[in-house]
Every structure is written in C-alpha cells, then in structure tokens.
Amino acid sequence: MLQFTVHHTSGQARRGTLTLNHGVIDTPQFMPVGTYGTVKGITPEGLKAAGAQIILGNTFHLWLRPGLDVVRQFGGLHRFIGWDAPILTDSGGFQVWSLGAMRKISEEGVKFASPVNGDKLFLTPEVSMQIQTVLNSDIVMQFDECTPYDVTRGGQKHITTESEARASMELSLRWAARCKAEFARLENPNALFGIVQGGMFEHLRDASLDGLAALDLPGYAIGGLSVGEPKDDMLRLLRHTAPRLPANKPRYLMGVGTPEDLVAGVAAGIDLFDCVMPTRNARNGHLFTRYGDLRIRNARFKLDERPLDETCTCPTCRQFSRAYLHHLDRCGEMLFGMLATTHNLHYYLQLMRDMRAALDAGTFDAFVTQFRADRARGV
Amino acid sequence: MLQFTVHHTSGQARRGTLTLNHGVIDTPQFMPVGTYGTVKGITPEGLKAAGAQIILGNTFHLWLRPGLDVVRQFGGLHRFIGWDAPILTDSGGFQVWSLGAMRKISEEGVKFASPVNGDKLFLTPEVSMQIQTVLNSDIVMQFDECTPYDVTRGGQKHITTESEARASMELSLRWAARCKAEFARLENPNALFGIVQGGMFEHLRDASLDGLAALDLPGYAIGGLSVGEPKDDMLRLLRHTAPRLPANKPRYLMGVGTPEDLVAGVAAGIDLFDCVMPTRNARNGHLFTRYGDLRIRNARFKLDERPLDETCTCPTCRQFSRAYLHHLDRCGEMLFGMLATTHNLHYYLQLMRDMRAALDAGTFDAFVTQFRADRARGV
Numbered sequence: 001m002l003q004f005t006v007h008h009t010s011g012q013a014r015r016g017t018l019t020l021n022h023g024v025i026d027t028p029q030f031m032p033v034g035t036y037g038t039v040k041g042i043t044p045e046g047l048k049a050a051g052a053q054i055i056l057g058n059t060f061h062l063w064l065r066p067g068l069d070v071v072r073q074f075g076g077l078h079r080f081i082g083w084d085a086p087i088l089t090d091s092g093g094f095q096v097w098s099l100g101a102m103r104k105i106s107e108e109g110v111k112f113a114s115p116v117n118g119d120k121l122f123l124t125p126e127v128s129m130q131i132q133t134v135l136n137s138d139i140v141m142q143f144d145e146c147t148p149y150d151v152t153r154g155g156q157k158h159i160t161t162e163s164e165a166r167a168s169m170e171l172s173l174r175w176a177a178r179c180k181a182e183f184a185r186l187e188n189p190n191a192l193f194g195i196v197q198g199g200m201f202e203h204l205r206d207a208s209l210d211g212l213a214a215l216d217l218p219g220y221a222i223g224g225l226s227v228g229e230p231k232d233d234m235l236r237l238l239r240h241t242a243p244r245l246p247a248n249k250p251r252y253l254m255g256v257g258t259p260e261d262l263v264a265g266v267a268a269g270i271d272l273f274d275c276v277m278p279t280r281n282a283r284n285g286h287l288f289t290r291y292g293d294l295r296i297r298n299a300r301f302k303l304d305e306r307p308l309d310e311t312c313t314c315p316t317c318r319q320f321s322r323a324y325l326h327h328l329d330r331c332g333e334m335l336f337g338m339l340a341t342t343h344n345l346h347y348y349l350q351l352m353r354d355m356r357a358a359l360d361a362g363t364f365d366a367f368v369t370q371f372r373a374d375r376a377r378g379v
Numbered sequence: 380m381l382q383f384t385v386h387h388t389s390g391q392a393r394r395g396t397l398t399l400n401h402g403v404i405d406t407p408q409f410m411p412v413g414t415y416g417t418v419k420g421i422t423p424e425g426l427k428a429a430g431a432q433i434i435l436g437n438t439f440h441l442w443l444r445p446g447l448d449v450v451r452q453f454g455g456l457h458r459f460i461g462w463d464a465p466i467l468t469d470s471g472g473f474q475v476w477s478l479g480a481m482r483k484i485s486e487e488g489v490k491f492a493s494p495v496n497g498d499k500l501f502l503t504p505e506v507s508m509q510i511q512t513v514l515n516s517d518i519v520m521q522f523d524e525c526t527p528y529d530v531t532r533g534g535q536k537h538i539t540t541e542s543e544a545r546a547s548m549e550l551s552l553r554w555a556a557r558c559k560a561e562f563a564r565l566e567n568p569n570a571l572f573g574i575v576q577g578g579m580f581e582h583l584r585d586a587s588l589d590g591l592a593a594l595d596l597p598g599y600a601i602g603g604l605s606v607g608e609p610k611d612d613m614l615r616l617l618r619h620t621a622p623r624l625p626a627n628k629p630r631y632l633m634g635v636g637t638p639e640d641l642v643a644g645v646a647a648g649i650d651l652f653d654c655v656m657p658t659r660n661a662r663n664g665h666l667f668t669r670y671g672d673l674r675i676r677n678a679r680f681k682l683d684e685r686p687l688d689e690t691c692t693c694p695t696c697r698q699f700s701r702a703y704l705h706h707l708d709r710c711g712e713m714l715f716g717m718l719a720t721t722h723n724l725h726y727y728l729q730l731m732r733d734m735r736a737a738l739d740a741g742t743f744d745a746f747v748t749q750f751r752a753d754r755a756r757g758v
Contacts, residue, residue, distance in 0.1 A: 038707060038714040044698070066681070066706040073682050074702070082698045302445070303452050319423070319461045323453070327445040328417060334716055335417040 002139075002191035002218040004250050004271075008359050012243045012269035015359035018250050020086040020138035021190055022078060023053070027250065027271040028359075030262065030352045031056045031088055032345055033279060036065060037081040040279050041341035044083045050314070050342060051349035054086040054138070056274045059131050060095035060123070064116045068134045076136030088274070089137035091128045091179075091195075093144045094223075094255075105145065107171070125178040133188045139252075140188065141221065142179040144172040144195045149229040165199030166207075172197045172223075173211040180215050193252060195223040196241055200233050205241045213246060220245045221252035222270075226261075235264060242268040259288055259351055263371055266355050267364075278348045282340035285329050288347040291377045294322075296340070301326040309379075314346035315339075381518075381570035381597040383629050383650075387738055391622050391648035394738035397629050399465040399517035400569055401457060402432070406629065406650040407738075409641065409731045410435045410467055411724055412658060415444060416460040419658050420720035423462045429693065429721060430728035433465040433517070435653045438510050439474035439502070443495045447513045455515030467653070468516035470507045470558075470574075472523045473602075473634075484524065486550070504557035512567045518631075519567065520600065521558040523551040523574045528608040544578030545586075551576045552590040559594050572631060574602040575620055579612050584620045592625060599624045600631040601649075605640075614643060621647040638667055638730055642750055645734050646743075657727045661719035664708050667726045670756045673701075675719070680705040688758075693725035694718075 003019040016027040032039045032047060035058045039047055047055065057077055066080075074080035077087055096103050096110040103112035109124030128143035147168040150159045160168075176194050183192045194212035198204030212220060222241050225234050238253065242265070245251045252272035253265045262273055278288065285296045289309035294301075296308075304322035316325075316339040328336035351371075358367035382398040383406075395406040411418045411426060414437045418426055426434065436456055445459075453459035456466055475482050475489040482491035488503030507522035526547040529538045539547075555573050562571045573591035577583030591599060601620050604613050617632065621644070624630045631651035632644045641652055657667065664675045668688035673680075675687075686696035687704065695704075695718040707715035730750075737746035 036706070036710045036712055037703075038712050041713045041717075043694075043714065043717065045694070065710055066702070070682060070702055070706065074684070074700075080700075080703055080706075082703065303449060305453070315422075315424070321453075321459075323445070323449055324416075324459055324461070327415070327449065327459075331415045331444055333415055333417050334420045334713065335422065337713060338420075338422065338717065 001189065002250075004219070004248065006248070008362070010359055010362065010364035011267065013266050013355075013359060013364055014269060014271060015356055016250070016271060018271070020054075022084060022086045022138050025053045025086060026356055028266045028352055028355055029053060029272055030348050031272060031274040032348075033058075033274055033276045034081070034083075035061050037062060037077060039341075039345075041283065041337045042279075042345065044081070046342055047083075047345070048085075050346045051353060052085075052345065054088060055083060057087055057089045057135065057137060058092070058095060059089045059128060059135065060092035062089075062135060063092065063131050064114055068131060072134050076134070078136065086138040087135075088139035088252075088272075089132050089135050089141065090254075091141040091143040092123050092131070093128070094146045096123055097146045097148075107174075109143075125175040126182040129179055129182040129186060129188070133183075133186045136190070138190050139219065140183065140190055140192045142172075142176045142192065142194050142217075144175060144197060144223055146227065147197050147199045147224045149200065149227045149233075160199050162199075162201055162204070165197075165201055165204055169197040169199070169204050169208045173208060176212055176215060176217075180217065191218040193217060193219040193221050193250075195221045195254070196245070197224050199224060200229060200237060202237070202240045205237060206244065209241065209244055217249075219250040219252065221254050223254045225253065226256045234261075238265060238270075239268050242270050245269070259348070259375065260372075262348070262351060263355065263368055267368060278344035279341050282344040283337045285336075285340070287340060288344050289379055290347075290374050291379050292375050294379045296322065296325050296329050298326075308343055309347070312343065312346065312350070314343050316343040316346075380568065381629075383598070383627065385627070387741070389738055389741065389743035390646065392645050392734075392738060392743050393648055393650060394735055395629070395650060397650070399433075401463060401465045401517050404432045404465060405735055407645045407731055407734055408432060408651055409727050410651060410653040411727075412437075412653055412655045413460070413462075414440050416441060416456060418720075418724075420662065420716045421658075421724065423460070425721055426462075426724070427464075429725045430732060431464075431724065433467060434462060436466055436468045436514065436516060437471070437474060438468045438507060438514065439471035441468075441514060442471065442510050443493055447510060451513050455513070457515065465517040466514075467518035467651075468511050468514050468520065469633075470520040470522040471502050471510070472507070473525045475502055476525045476527075486553075488522075504554040505561040508558055508561040508565060508567070512562075512565045515569070517569050518598065519562065519569055519571045521551075521555045521571065521573050521596075523554060523576060523602060525606065526576050526578045526603045528579065528606050528612075539578050541578075541580055541583070544576075544580055544583055548576040548578070548583050548587045552587060555591055555594060555596075559596065570597040572596060572598040572600050572629075574600045574633070575624070576603050578603060579608060579616060581616070581619045584616060585623065588620065588623055596628075598629040598631065600633050602633045604632065605635045613640075617644060617649075618647050621649050624648070638727070638754065639751075641727070641730060642734065642747055646747060657723035658720050661723040662716045664715075664719070666719060667723050668758055669726075669753050670758050671754055673758045675701065675704050675708050677705075687722055688726070691722065691725065691729070693722050695722040695725075
C-alpha cells in the first residue's frame with residue numbers, strides 16, 4: 001500500500017507525507033543505502049537516532065548474499081536485518097549494468113555470472129519482482145536499463161547518442177509493463193515505482209514519462225542521472241523532468257547526490273533521494289558540514305580541538321574533536337568509520353529536516369539562500 | 380591516588396573496590412584493550428553500556444600516534460578520547476619486545492626504529508614514565524622486559540633457561556626502581572604498578588616479588604604469562620604467584636585470557652585482567668557464549684534464527700540472529716565487527732559481574748562449577 005499527501009508547496013518544492021506498509025515517512029526525505037541489509041558502519045538504532053525513516057536495500061546484492069532462502073525464512077528483509085521501518089529496494093538493473101562486459105542484455109533480461117561464485121544468473125523483470133516480493137520491501141523498483149552517459153569502446157569515450165538512448169528507454173518501458181504484470185500476479189502488497197529514463201534528451205524523458213504514466217504506477221523515479229554527465233546536464237534534466245512527474249504521486253531521484261544536489265532536487269519537486277555519498281565518503285574521511293566539506297586526513301586538523309561542525313547536534317560532534325577523528329582515521333581505526341558515518345548521515349538527514357521545516361514555515365527560498373551562503377563559507 | 384579495599388574473600392578469590400583518580404572500579408574487573416585510544420569497533424558509550432569501568436591504552440602506540448604533542452594539548456588521554464573513567468596504560472615494554480630483531484636492549488633501555496616512520500627511538504624506564512605522565516593514566520605500569528617463553532634462533536626453538544630468565548627478571552627489577560624514582564620526580568598523581576617477572580621458575584617469581592615489594596608500590600602485576608607457554612605452566616605460575624602478591628594491594632594478571640583463564644585467575648586471587656581476546660576474536664568471527672564458543676562463519680548458522688546466546692542481554696543478542704551475523708561476517712560488513720565486539724565484551728564483563736555477585740553472595744565455588752558445566756555444554 002501507498003498513500004501520499006502533499007501538505008504545502010513552495011514553487012515546485014513539496015512537503016508531504018508518505019504512508020507505506022511499514023510506516024510513515026515525512027517528505028522530502030533521504031534514504032541511507034544499506035546494500036547488503038546493513039548501512040555500513042551504523043546500527044539500526046543509530047540510523048533511527050540520526051533520523052532515518054526509510055533505508056534502501058540492493059536487490060542484486062541481497063539475491064546473491066544471503067540469498068532468498070535466508071530472507072524467506074525470516075519472512076522478509078525487515079526482520080532479518082532488524083529494521084522495522086520502511087525499506088525501498090532497487091531492481092538490480094543498475095548493478096547488472098555496472099558489471100560492464102561481464103553481462104549480456106537482451107529483450108528478455110540480463111545474463112551474467114555471479115561475482116560471488118561465478119554461477120550463471122539471469123535477471124529479468126519477472127525475476128526482479130519475484131526477488132523483491134520475497135524481500136517484502138515497501139517500495140519496489142521496476143527493472144530497468146540505466147542508460148549510460150558515455151561508454152569506453154576500444155579506449156575511446158563514446159557519448160550515448162539519441163537513438164541509443166531511445167532504444168534503451170523503450171526497452172525499460174517494455175520492462176516496466178512486464179514488472180507491473182508480474183507484481184500483480186505475485187499479489188505483492190507493496191508499491192511498485194516506475195523509472196523515467198531517456199538519457200540527456202528532454203523529449204526522450206517526456207516519452208518515457210508518458211509511457212510510464214499510462215501504467216498508472218503509485219510512484220515514479222528519475223533514473224540515469226549522476227552517471228558521469230556534467231553537473232549542468234544533470235540539473236537541466238532534473239529541472240525538466242521532476243515537475244512533469246504526476247503531482248499527486250511521490251517522486252524519487254535515484255542515486256543523487258551532494259547536499260547541493262538535494263537542495264536543487266527538492267526545489268525541482270523531488271520527494272525522495274538515496275545516495276551512497278554520506279556513508280562512502282565518511283569512510284574515506286570526507287565529511288559534510290554546514291560550512292562546507294572537510295577532509296579529516298589533512299594535517300591541519302591534528303591539533304584541532306573543535307568538533308567537525310559546531311552547529312551539529314550529532315553524537316560525534318557532541319563528544320569528539322577533529323583532532324581525535326584525524327587520529328582515528330590515520331590509524332585506520334573502525335571507530336573512525338563509525339563516527340564519520342553517524343555524522344554524515346546526521347548531516348544529510350538534518351538537511352532534509354531543515355528543508356521540511358522551511359517548507360512548513362513557508363521560508364524555503366530564504367533557506368536555500370542561507371544554505372548556499374553557509375556552505376560557501378568554508379570550515 | 381589509589382585506594383583499595385577487599386570486602387570479601389572466598390579461598391584466594393577477592394571481591395574489592397579500587398578507587399583511582401578518574402573513578403571507582405569494582406574488582407575483580409576486566410579491562411578492554413584500547414591500543415590507539417579506542418577499543419576497536421565500539422564507542423565509549425557502548426563500552427559503558429557493556430559495563431566497562433576501566434580501559435587499557437598502549438603507551439608505545441600512543442607515543443607514536445597521535446604523539447605526545449596532541450595528547451598534551453588535550454590535558455591527557457581521557458579528554459582526547461572521550462573516556463572519563465579510569466585508564467591503565469602499559470609501559471611500552473611488551474611492544475618494543477615484540478619488535479624482535481628490530482630492537483636492541485641494553486641496561487639503559489630499548490633502542491628501536493619506529494614502525495610508523497622509521498625514526499630512531501629510545502625507550503627507557505624514565506621515558507616510559509614521562510610518556511605515561513602526559514597520558515595521565517590512572518594506573519601507570521613500570522617499564523619491564525617481558526621474559527619470553529621461547530625464542531627462535533637459526534630456525535631452532537630455544538626455551539628460556541633459568542639463568543636467562545634470572546638476568547631478564549633482574550633487569551626488570553632495576554628498571555622498576557628507576558621507574559619509581561622518575562615517577563616521583565615527575566610528581567605523577569596516579570598509581571605506579573610493578574610487574575613480577577621470572578619466567579617459568581617459581582623461585583625467580585619469588586625473587587622478583589621480593590624485590591618489588593621492597594619498593595612498596597601501590598599495586599602489582601604478573602607479567603610474562605600467556606606468551607606461548609603450555610596452559611599448565613601458565614596456571615602453575617599463576618597459582619604460585621598470585622596469592623603471594625601483597626594481600627592489601629590490587630593484583631593484575633597481564634594479557635590473560637580466555638573466560639576459563641579469568642575464572643582461574645579470580646580463583647587464584649587476581650583483581651584485574653586485560654586481554655585483546657574478546658575484541659580481536661570478535662572481528663575474526665569467534666564469539667564467546669555461556670555454553671561455549673561459536674565460529675559464526677560456520678555454514679550451520681546460515682539459517683539459524685536464534686541469538687548468539689539466548690541467556691545474554693547485550694544489544695546484539697536482543698536484536699539480531701546468528702543468521703544475520705553470519706551474513707554480515709560473510710560480506711565483510713563493518714556492522715559485524717561492531718555487533719560481535721559488543722557481544723564479546725558484554726560476555727567478558729558479564730562474567731566478571733557474575734563472579735563479583737557470587738563472591739558477594741558467598742557462592743563462588745558453586746559458580747565455578749556451574750560455569751565449567753555450562754561452557755562444556757556447547758552451543
């Protein structure tokens with residue numbers, strides 16, 4: 001089930017509530033990525049404390065490990081991983097696409113060898129729906145082909161052409177229809193989202209959206225952005241596509257992005273985001289703060305007694321100095337990844353809370369101006 | 380400062396209270412090891428929740444990283460690492476000894492090259508006291524030479540002889556006197572412990588103890604056990620030495636050991652323990668439970684919905700199944716190390732709580748019998 005209500009708008013930006021089988025989400029909202037049924041470096045308790053209301057799981061990875069026999073025994077992903085709030089799962093399409101030369105795409109689906117044990121596997125729209133039904137995720141994503149921005153052939157960069165992007169988008173549309181049929185056949189009680197593709201071409205995005213709208217799905221995502229294209233292209237396609245998605249349904253921008261991207265996304269009318277950036281960057285010592293980003297490995301932090309962000313209320317900033325984090329990172333200590341992950345997720349989720357509060361208060365434009373000024377200030 | 384009170388005894392076992400500059404410790408007590416100013420895989424908050432009252436830091440490691448300039452700026456280790464309860468630091472002796480061929484021992488001290496940057500360093504009893512004074516640890520350990528059980532020379536195992544063990548023990552005694560003098564000169568307000576050496580020879584242990592007792596230090600440790608000797612030798616020397624340590628002062632068994640070793644240590648009259656076993660083994664998938672040890676990587680746990688230990692009240696056992704932990708371990712996920720560390724430390728600290736409760740109730744012998752029967756049962 002899915003219920004979606006938009007409470008306020010400010011320009012294209014929307015403030016809403018999304019009700020799913022495992023709970024209610026305030027939108028706009030950010031989803032931490034938990035590839036293997038764990039958001040790396042943080043407990044479910046820590047996620048809740050940081051304000052996470054929904055997390056993302058990767059169908060491809062969970063299919064391979066722990067495998068469906070295990071998840072089925074636990075009655076779905078929620079109980080297996082100890083997370084009782086909503087979960088969105090992707091379709092596996094992006095991951096098999098990322099296998100590059102190791103996979104073979106046909107009308108029927110994608111053949112590939114398991115990177116875990118070499119088993120020959122065949123992922124199709126139907127199989128993706130079957131897996132996600134076992135996972136029992138609250139939001140199920142259609143199986144799609146992520147149209148690349150460019151590919152390398154014989155050492156040469158080749159930027160995807162209009163006809164290539166069209167063919168790919170049309171394949172994803174046909175797969176969307178197959179997903180919808182299989183999802184219904186499986187009597188999956190959750191919500192299936194369609195994914196708008198079309199590469200860097202506005203008219204293809206429109207065609208994709210028209211095709212998906214005809215399927216009358218409960219939510220829509222924008223895929224194929226942040227896949228290597230220049231930032232201007234990303235913003236151009238985002239601003240073209242987001243406002244054209246059905247106004248009464250949740251809109252999800254897949255795999256994006258920086259704090260600036262989230263603000264641009266909300267301003268363009270997006271309700272849901274996911275990205276590995278806060279968690280992956282945390283482990284690499286890249287920390288987000290109100291006043292810009294900070295590379296903790298830098299020697300200038302060696303004796304710095306201040307918290308990462310003096311305005312931050314997260315457990316890391318309340319208890320630990322930059323100097324201590326610098327030390328932990330230099331020593332390769334696990335605690336560094338844990339504290340950095342907690343901080344970065346708290347930053348992302350606090351940014352979403354701040355945007356929601358500004359939308360509630362009718363001060364979103366002023367918030368955006370202040371956000372940009374703060375971030376430009378520097379730490 | 381140090382105050383130590385023994386409340387009850389049961390045979391050689393003692394139930395006491397140890398007051399140090401940063402707080403009060405119930406004894407017998409186990410100290411988690413925080414080599415670089417962090418117990419790997421757990422926050423200070425998590426340590427407190429598991430029941431830790433005191434942690435151990437490694438002088439050698441902290442001297443190299445973050446270095447004394449950083450710790451001095453924070454006024455000591457406690458504030459730098461965010462741990463407000465007592466800390467014991469070792470002397471660096473064991474670590475430089477572990478460098479093997481890379482170090483050169485003389486009467487004056489130990490010369491070695493920094494494993495971090497190759498700098499030539501010289502660790503002496505005086506330098507060790509100076510470093511530990513900057514660290515401001517509540518318990519300062521004397522600089523000693525850890526007498527090896529055996530050494531490999533030209534591919535041959537050579538077991539330390541009586542005369543070698545005697546020379547090494549006598550060097551440690553002379554170093555103890557230099558430590559005491561330097562500790563006084565520095566006006567260090569904490570407590571200096573001596574370390575009984577003497578290898579596998581009872582009469583050398585007695586001679587070491589006599590020499591140290593003459594220095595009238597506030598506490599004594601047994602060093603040089605669990606260094607490769609057969610378990611029977613370890614227990615023989617433990618049972619010989621522990622009851623001979625001054626009865627009115629805390630007794631610390633260094634670097635030991637398994638749950639069975641802790642129970643044997645308490646029964647022999649030991650008050651303090653430290654060991655990397657609960658934390659290191661956790662990260663390697665070796666988990667301790669009431670009913671024996673468990674290797675989570677074993678395929679038989681793949682579908683096991685039970686917690687690690689049905690009688691355990693730790694956050695890991697309250698929330699997660701063996702199957703989930705098995706999955707996290709197989710995927711190399713950080714959360715595995717976090718949850719396993721929390722459980723193993725909780726197990727060790729609960730074992731100490733249980734022993735203290737049995738000593739308080741006058742039921743220590745019955746506790747030991749039940750402990751052995753439970754552990755032999757198997758998971």
